[in-house]
Amino acid sequence: MTTRRGRPPRNVLSRERILLAGLALVDEEGLGAVSMRKLARRLGVDPMSLYNHVDGKDALLDGIAEVLLAAIPAPPPDAGLRETMSALAHSFRAAMLGHPRAAPLVLSRRLASMTALAPVEAVLAPLLAAGFPPDRAVHGLRAVLAFLIGTLMREVEAAPTFSGAHRLAELEGSGLPAVAAAAPFLAVCDHEAEFAFGLGILLDALEP
Amino acid sequence: MTTRRGRPPRNVLSRERILLAGLALVDEEGLGAVSMRKLARRLGVDPMSLYNHVDGKDALLDGIAEVLLAAIPAPPPDAGLRETMSALAHSFRAAMLGHPRAAPLVLSRRLASMTALAPVEAVLAPLLAAGFPPDRAVHGLRAVLAFLIGTLMREVEAAPTFSGAHRLAELEGSGLPAVAAAAPFLAVCDHEAEFAFGLGILLDALEP
DNA sequence: ACCTGAACACCGTTCAAGT
């Protein structure tokens, strides 16, 4: 039986359906391609219908950012300080790399919502439990978050594996001696290693 | 005498004039308000004339980002490693804070130009001189840069001094215990201190 | 070489009207 009583409504719009379709649109075509009209087309609906569930384009983008944020899993509750922070950092990174074209929404927008507070709580709790005074804990949180945002912004905006050879030659011929000397390492970027290196420095500094 | 021989041409367009007017437009009205048509209006020129000097809107934004980057002064050449890195970090920050609404162009776009390489050289040179092997020097550069980008993204996107009291109450009533406990420190952000704290950690770690 | 203006295919959002 393909229909129940009253058959399932074909085109129920909802905030959630809109945000998910929006995220899919960003994933496929990039942030620049997002428009209310195109999203409506994709949902088989009049553009104006979206405004019944979402406050406008800007609120739509904020909503998509929150969908991404909400996908960050909570860290294991029994872990120590360092493992907790590290797990959260890696989860955050994985969530962003899972939607690289949408990630800038999270990385560059001021999100004041409750959703954004859950990861904050998850970082702050072990810091306070480890005996950090609240002001120091917030300092630490913000330093790590700044590094995460900066690193991910780079990963996510990076060209999809620049050919390398051409880049190398360019750097070596730049006329800048230090740049030329380090050219082989500037031409490529092992994002994984870069992430581990910087995160390690910061977590070391937060060891009680 | 208000005119010299042949009188100064009234409406000479040039790439430089366009980029500077673009930066002024961003400063005054924000990134979202930038359009080729509005910029042309501001320059007293047909919109299409801009295309003779700039490759399109995206290239315009890249050009504005480079104007910002070019304004970063070189560090004093005789300083030690730490002072050089610190001076550059502060100069970078000052340049961005001088144009907070345009800063995201620098912070979020992949800039492959020569202009972007000058600060790289300025950081790399003292690291290599201090005896860092090139791969480690690049690691250090990237960690500091990630932190700078993340910090500045936060400073620059921050609401112009959120009322504070309202925010505080919101955090305390969030139901999240660690967030509530640290609420007084989460509600405000001393960007200067935050910057010094994180930068200190990273520069300490790069001490030879 | 540079500037112009018309034209094309789009935007976000308001508003009055429908169910």
Add this chain to the structure above:
DNA sequence: ACCTGAACACCGTTCAAGT
């Protein structure tokens, strides 16, 4: 309560025409 479509004031960019 939700959806629709026309309308308004915009966009970026192509193209043919001017100087």
